[in-house]
Amino acid sequence: MSVGVEALFTSALGLVPPWEVEKVDLDTERRRIDFEVRCNARTLACPQCGTAAQPVHDRLRRSWRHLDFFQFEAWLHADVPRVKCGSCGKTTQATVPWAREGSGFTMLFEALALSLCQGLPVLQAARMLRVRDKQLWRRIEHYVDQARAKQDMSKVRLVGIDETSLRKGHNYVCVVHDLEGKRLLFATPGKDHETVEAFAADLEAHGGDRTAIAHACIDMSAAFALGIGKSLPNAQISYDRYHVVALANQAMDEVRRVEWRGEAQQVQQALGDLGSRERRSILWAMRRNPSGWSPTQAEAMHWLQRANLKSARAWRLKMALREVYARARTHNDAGKAAADLGQWISWARRSRLESFKRLGATLREHFDAVVRGMLDHRSNAFVEAMNGLMQQAKRAARGFRTAANFIAIAYLRLGKLTHLPVSPFAAAMPRTSGAYAH
Template identity: 70%
Template structure:
């Protein structure tokens, strides 16, 4: 290809000297375009200590997946120089400006991948990008760790602890939220007391103080209560209303079912059919706020208040 085309793609890729596109290979059958990038200098600054004009020791072949060009899958290839420094005595590979160290994707490709993964399942994003989902998971883990290293948890005082299950209850994770700033603080596998201990350690690692946590909202897990007593000694515990309401509903259902079995004939006779009351109206009426009762539920609950049922 002509020098003009190579210079055009050097500009399109945002390359600056000493990096230039030396060759472009287009394969229309495979719908792929390969860019050969060169760094012709024989001397470069040492990546380790910054000493100027150090000799290039050798070059190592590297490749990176890039954003598509004209709907063609694009790859960058480069023999990356390694500098032998006479000042520090190290032989160090030069960092390329288009990708982070150790990544097989360019920075632009990684940015697109992460943007897609925010809104799509990772497997679906990988299918769109024509790569493996494990490759995207590795990038997500890397950048999440980078972001978490910058987190500041100083001043956290009120937290919520809960569990969630994956794979239909076969795998559990525990999550901790800052209930004042509405942010996720910590997530880990398991749901025993050690998860709370691990949270306290992570809190300290990010500038927080477990002794300053004064309130924990959680479910009625004895394991979590043990963890709070061990790791958050100044915190009071309150049970979140979802679990309290769930237990209350279950208790009412147990009583209702027992009475329907023990005295089914009396109950059915008392409810009758003329006024539209049914056992189902009682079932759902006890689950709803009075303001949301239907006419039939209102009649059923009015009857229930004057019955001899428990």
């Protein structure tokens, strides 16, 4: 090829002297383009100690996979100099400007791979790039660890702690989110109290202060509560309203299931008047807010109230608990919130519905933290949403081989890491006005 082509690709690859493209070999049958890169210098600065103008001792052959050029797989090849330093006495291989040390990919290729893995399963991204998925996992772990090491957690004050499942068989990962920054701070296998201590140590390693954590929003996990008491001494615990209402929904569903499968003649006679469509309408209407009911669901719920079944009482209890939370949010009065919750617990205990009696006892046991969760208006809804995204990623990947892979993807997608390589396909500079006008 002409000299102009080599100069063009030297510029396209971002090379500066003493590096330049010496030869370009295009193989259309193999759909591949190879660039021979040369270092023209006979002396270089020592990579070890920085002493200038040290002689090149020898050169070692290396190759790197690069971004595709058009539809062609691209490779860079170079005889990389080794510098013999008279100052430190070491012979060290020079660094190349297009790749990090020890990698068989250029930095631009790795940046592309990371950007693809932020939205695609790693195996699918590997197939698109025509590499092995294990190669991508190594790059993800490297860059995620590098970016997390630079993360600043000094301003973290409010955290949400929860667990998410890794696979069947009680394999869990504890996740800690910054409720103000809306980012994943920490993830580790397990869901016992020691996971909170691991978070506190990681927080301090990133410039944070465990004593500065003022609030921790959790579900009713005794392990997390114990861990917060030991490792986050100034954090007030509030039990997330999302989980409390979810417990009420579970209690309501339990009442409905037991009643509808029962053999009581009165119940079966009442339900016998309903077709399968009406039963489904009741089931979904009980789980939704009345404002979201369809006309069919509204009619079905009207029937349920007139039928005077236990399911109707369970639904009224669930809705009453939601109303307790709504009033607490409106009035922001600790005394009134505590009184309203106390009345609801008393009603639940007198309801003769076993699932709600258990729920009432649970809320009484954690009364102060539940009231605090009612008043501070914080919840783990964001944490649950992020857990949903993590589970979605797990399903798309058909599971992860290890907890480390699961956690690495969670950090990559949810950690808001600010020190990752920039995608090579970032938007180009906008054209200046009139630059291409005819």
